[in-house]
Amino acid sequence: MKRTKIKYRPVFFSIIFGTLLLHSCKKEEFTSWDTAVLAPLAESTLGIDNLLADSLLDKSQTDGVHLKFSRLLSLIDTDSLFKIPDTAFVESYKSPFFFPIKLMAGAKLDSIDNLVKFDFSNSRITELMIESGQSVLTLKNYITDIVLFDFTVPKATLNGKSLIHKDLKADTGTIQKPSEINVITDLKGYKFDLKGDNQSQFNRLRGKITARLNPQGSGAIIPPNQNLITYSNEFKGLVPYYARGYLGQPVFSAGDSITSEVFSRLNGNINLKDVKMQLSIENGIGADFSLELKKLVAIKTSSGKNLQLNHEICRSVQTINRAIETPGEVNPFKPYHKSYVLNASNSNVTDFFELLPDKITYDANILVNPLGDISSGNDFIYKTSNIKIKFNLDIPLNLSLSNLSLYDTITTNGIASSSSESIQSGEIRVLAENGFPFDMNIQVKLLDEQRNTLDEFFTQDIIEAAPVNTNSEVIVPKKTTLKLPFNNILRSKLSATRYIVVKANLNSQPPNQLLPILSSYKLKLKLIGSGIFRIILK
Amino acid sequence: MQYILKTYKVYLFPILCIFHFIAITEIKANQQDEVSPYIRPDDFSEPILPQQTLLIKTKAMALSNSTCLPSGFTNAFVFPAYISEKLIQQSQKKLKENQNIMGAEFNAGIEFYFKAPGTRKKTDRFLGISYHNQQITNFSFSRDFFNIVMTGNASYAEKEAKLDKSTGFTLQYESLKFHYLFFTSSKKNHLIQLSPGLARGINYSLFEFKKAILFTPEEGDYLNLELHGRLEESGRSMNRIGNGAVSVGPVIDVGYTFLTEKSKLQLGIHDLGIIFWNKNSMGYARDTNIYFTGINIDNIFNLKESSLVSGDSLLERIKGKNIPSGFSRKLPALLSAKYTYQLSEKYKLEMSLGYRALKDYRPLTECSLLSSFKMGKRHEVGYRVNISYGGWGKFNTGIELVPIKSNHHFLSIGTFFNEGFINPDRWRGNGIHVKYCIQL
Numbered sequence: 001m002k003r004t005k006i007k008y009r010p011v012f013f014s015i016i017f018g019t020l021l022l023h024s025c026k027k028e029e030f031t032s033w034d035t036a037v038l039a040p041l042a043e044s045t046l047g048i049d050n051l052l053a054d055s056l057l058d059k060s061q062t063d064g065v066h067l068k069f070s071r072l073l074s075l076i077d078t079d080s081l082f083k084i085p086d087t088a089f090v091e092s093y094k095s096p097f098f099f100p101i102k103l104m105a106g107a108k109l110d111s112i113d114n115l116v117k118f119d120f121s122n123s124r125i126t127e128l129m130i131e132s133g134q135s136v137l138t139l140k141n142y143i144t145d146i147v148l149f150d151f152t153v154p155k156a157t158l159n160g161k162s163l164i165h166k167d168l169k170a171d172t173g174t175i176q177k178p179s180e181i182n183v184i185t186d187l188k189g190y191k192f193d194l195k196g197d198n199q200s201q202f203n204r205l206r207g208k209i210t211a212r213l214n215p216q217g218s219g220a221i222i223p224p225n226q227n228l229i230t231y232s233n234e235f236k237g238l239v240p241y242y243a244r245g246y247l248g249q250p251v252f253s254a255g256d257s258i259t260s261e262v263f264s265r266l267n268g269n270i271n272l273k274d275v276k277m278q279l280s281i282e283n284g285i286g287a288d289f290s291l292e293l294k295k296l297v298a299i300k301t302s303s304g305k306n307l308q309l310n311h312e313i314c315r316s317v318q319t320i321n322r323a324i325e326t327p328g329e330v331n332p333f334k335p336y337h338k339s340y341v342l343n344a345s346n347s348n349v350t351d352f353f354e355l356l357p358d359k360i361t362y363d364a365n366i367l368v369n370p371l372g373d374i375s376s377g378n379d380f381i382y383k384t385s386n387i388k389i390k391f392n393l394d395i396p397l398n399l400s401l402s403n404l405s406l407y408d409t410i411t412t413n414g415i416a417s418s419s420s421e422s423i424q425s426g427e428i429r430v431l432a433e434n435g436f437p438f439d440m441n442i443q444v445k446l447l448d449e450q451r452n453t454l455d456e457f458f459t460q461d462i463i464e465a466a467p468v469n470t471n472s473e474v475i476v477p478k479k480t481t482l483k484l485p486f487n488n489i490l491r492s493k494l495s496a497t498r499y500i501v502v503k504a505n506l507n508s509q510p511p512n513q514l515l516p517i518l519s520s521y522k523l524k525l526k527l528i529g530s531g532i533f534r535i536i537l538k
Numbered sequence: 539m540q541y542i543l544k545t546y547k548v549y550l551f552p553i554l555c556i557f558h559f560i561a562i563t564e565i566k567a568n569q570q571d572e573v574s575p576y577i578r579p580d581d582f583s584e585p586i587l588p589q590q591t592l593l594i595k596t597k598a599m600a601l602s603n604s605t606c607l608p609s610g611f612t613n614a615f616v617f618p619a620y621i622s623e624k625l626i627q628q629s630q631k632k633l634k635e636n637q638n639i640m641g642a643e644f645n646a647g648i649e650f651y652f653k654a655p656g657t658r659k660k661t662d663r664f665l666g667i668s669y670h671n672q673q674i675t676n677f678s679f680s681r682d683f684f685n686i687v688m689t690g691n692a693s694y695a696e697k698e699a700k701l702d703k704s705t706g707f708t709l710q711y712e713s714l715k716f717h718y719l720f721f722t723s724s725k726k727n728h729l730i731q732l733s734p735g736l737a738r739g740i741n742y743s744l745f746e747f748k749k750a751i752l753f754t755p756e757e758g759d760y761l762n763l764e765l766h767g768r769l770e771e772s773g774r775s776m777n778r779i780g781n782g783a784v785s786v787g788p789v790i791d792v793g794y795t796f797l798t799e800k801s802k803l804q805l806g807i808h809d810l811g812i813i814f815w816n817k818n819s820m821g822y823a824r825d826t827n828i829y830f831t832g833i834n835i836d837n838i839f840n841l842k843e844s845s846l847v848s849g850d851s852l853l854e855r856i857k858g859k860n861i862p863s864g865f866s867r868k869l870p871a872l873l874s875a876k877y878t879y880q881l882s883e884k885y886k887l888e889m890s891l892g893y894r895a896l897k898d899y900r901p902l903t904e905c906s907l908l909s910s911f912k913m914g915k916r917h918e919v920g921y922r923v924n925i926s927y928g929g930w931g932k933f934n935t936g937i938e939l940v941p942i943k944s945n946h947h948f949l950s951i952g953t954f955f956n957e958g959f960i961n962p963d964r965w966r967g968n969g970i971h972v973k974y975c976i977q978l
Contacts, residue, residue, distance in 0.1 A: 035692075038692040038695055
């Protein structure tokens with residue numbers, strides 16, 4: 001009896017272990033069940049400020065939102081308006097004798113008194129104030145004794161003191177190997193009086209250089225007909241802060257394109273009301289100029305359409321008065337402004353912007369001093385002077401839309417969620433609460449990495465416009481529900497999506513009626529999930 | 539609940555290994571000292587003291603019960619499986635509006651008892667050491683709470699779901715205890731047991747909705763949750779936040795056994811203690827109204843790398859922003875009283891009352907009939923049938939078989955509740971227990 005127990009007991013327990021081991025090999029399973037879920041997933045509210053940058057919108061107007069667009073253009077590069085060319089003079093001194101001669105210590109060698117002429121083309125400048133630049137003086141000594149130089153520009157002054165360098169010492173040199181010294185003077189803040197010696201000239205500046213042997217030296221024998229000393233001075237890289245005189249009659253061409261981000265995403269037909277554009281021309285130079293705006297054209301690249309602005313400013317040459325100096329004030333001059341208001345009564349500016357231009361090009365000619373030197377040499381220009389033109393566009397969003405389309409592409413790394421895998425079946429509902437008086441067809445296209453179309457939704461679905469009252473204003477938004485079945489195929493497509501192309505097609509209701517857009521108008525979109533969701537306890 | 543099964547697998551295996559090792563080893567019986575005149579070697583019950591040198595007990599139990607949910611439903615949590623719509627519908631039938639209760643418990647451990655040094659002759663003092671791993675899950679919920687969790691909120695469109703007075707509690711901990719048992723009289727009929735030790739918290743989570751109403755509009759465009767309650771989390775799930783600092787606390791068992799010739803009265807408090815949950819624990823007290831409209835996409839034209847579906851957002855709103863901090867929570871101690879009376883040589887009657895210190899737990903009363911038969915000179919077999927009421931359930935029956943009972947071995951395999959095994963789709967309550975004791 002005892003033996004039997006010993007025999008079978010291990011067998012019995014081995015069976016238990018075997019069962020346990022087999023059980024542990026079973027595939028892991030989780031507790032799970034299905035629930036019918038109805039829940040909001042996401043929401044978004046779109047206002048007019050989601051379509052147009054907030055900085056472009058003026059919501060303070062009583063008649064609705066205004067689109068305001070402003071752009072300031074400098075028509076002329078200041079550097080091109082007035083430049084100081086690098087100007088230099090070079091002189092040398094040779095022995096006046098035909099034979100070698102010994103000069104005593106301290107003997108005077110030479111004296112140069114040169115009237116330097118600046119080449120300002122047809123400008124006649126009498127006064128310059130230097131923003132930056134240098135005077136580079138180079139002196140060479142071929143004599144076998146030390147030579148001392150004095151350099152003076154009496155009419156170049158800084159705080160009332162002339163530019164002077166005294167006792168510049170050039171070491172002993174030889175004919176073969178002269179000694180050389182370079183003196184660089186920073187001319188920042190210097191004032192140049194260019195009226196010459198008798199104060200009736202222009203573009204002239206006198207410079208003086210004298211040279212003598214070292215008084216403490218032993219003198220030197222100078223050979224005949226050989227360079228003994230050479231001088232050169234260069235005014236280099238001068239940038240004027242201010243110039244005065246007669247600026248001449250330079251002619252400038254100005255042309256460029258303005259890219260309009262505002263309208264670039266829009267296509268279709270739009271009717272606008274009370275479009276107003278103010279063109280303000282600023283003259284910051286102390287000289288009159290004439291402006292010939294040869295063309296100002298609105299271009300819609302996608303359709304290839306363009307329209308020339310038709311207004312007085314484009315039809316005739318405009319004369320713009322000069323700025324005036326305001327000594328003692330923070331801004332040393334007061335620019336002259338001339339403004340033109342373009343509206344439906346004096347131009348085609350409404351048609352111009354109903355084109356929804358993505359580009360505006362202009363072409364203009366500018367002539368300075370069209371009447372010549374009428375200031376008697378009292379034109380001026382500051383470094384900050386310029387000729388500018390400012391566009392101020394004011395479009396009240398009081399409009400009618402017909403098939404106006406808006407495109408946008410959203411990039412994504414795929415729309416997926418671990419939760420979405422638990423969705424067994426169901427649909428995604430888009431609950432749209434439209435506060436705009438526009439019927440909207442918002443089509444969504446999913447594209448993969450190679451921009452192949454994966455799927456398209458809502459191609460025929462319309463989000464209905466909110467009704468308007470007798471003042472053409474929306475009081476109560478309109479609700480529309482769009483449905484999108486959700487299944488495994490869609491889930492994989494969403495996961496593979498890299499681009500979402502959204503195309504919104506808008507038609508105002510009632511059609512052909514100008515409707516104000518109020519800042520309170522919103523399109524509320526709510527994404528609601530409805531379906532069978534499997535809860536898995538992991 | 540799934541953790542019960544995992545832990546069950548982890549601990550049952552080594553326990554059975556020990557069992558196997560001991561079982562295949564033939565151990566010769568030695569002449570025994572009498573421990574107490576009232577503790578007979580052929581006592582049908584599980585031995586409580588070492589007869590010779592060492593008593594080793596290994597135990598494992600798992601049970602689940604409910605006042606309303608059929609066993610098949612709770613089984614799906616213990617033994618992970620898909621819960622069918624039919625089973626959910628079956629479960630819904632017995633739901634009351636409030637106070638539907640479900641609970642589960644798992645315990646596995648090993649205990650060693652030996653005579654205290656220097657008391658070999660007197661045999662009136664005993665020492666012991668034990669290790670147990672315990673998990674308790676307790677839910678009390680409203681009908682709407684069950685429906686929302688198990689069937690979703692779609693059927694509550696344009697209706698309020700009252701989730702009030704719903705609580706959920708899961709706790710897992712392990713304990714290491716030192717036992718000191720002694721007779722208080724020379725007659726050896728009063729046995730006192732003191733078992734102090736340490737408990738280490740493994741996992742803890744709690745939700746308590748004093749008031750919670752969920753409203754789902756017909757269009758489902760928002761969810762409105764009025765919530766007044768609290769949530770607490772600690773343990774392993776908190777490791778991702780911090781450094782997984784240890785959560786420990788003191789624990790004690792106190793027992794008293796009164797023995798007579800024909801009867802035995804056992805009173806006890808088990809796992810009276812507290813755990814100081816570590817500083818990474820999270821507690822959220824919420825008294826708020828949550829109006830959830832989905833994830834807000836600020837600008838749909840800037841939808842980059844976004845997910846349209848996120849399940850975390852509402853949960854995050856419910857949890858709010860809290861700073862982790864430690865807290866202490868009492869263990870759900872078990873109070874028990876058991877009276878056993880020898881009806882005849884073969885039959886015993888046992889009456890017991892148990893209460894676990896949980897808000898929703900009701901006193902469990904149990905009445906058992908035990909019977910044993912001699913198999914040869916030194917072996918006997920036995921069985922026990924019992925009927926019970928209370929706890930996490932209502933009326934239940936149980937059965938226990940003792941296929942091996944000798945001076946050295948005691949093996950019992952039994953059920954707490956039979957009904958869930960018989961008809962899991964309709965009836966409530968099931969549970970098993972296995973015990974093996976060996977006297978060395």
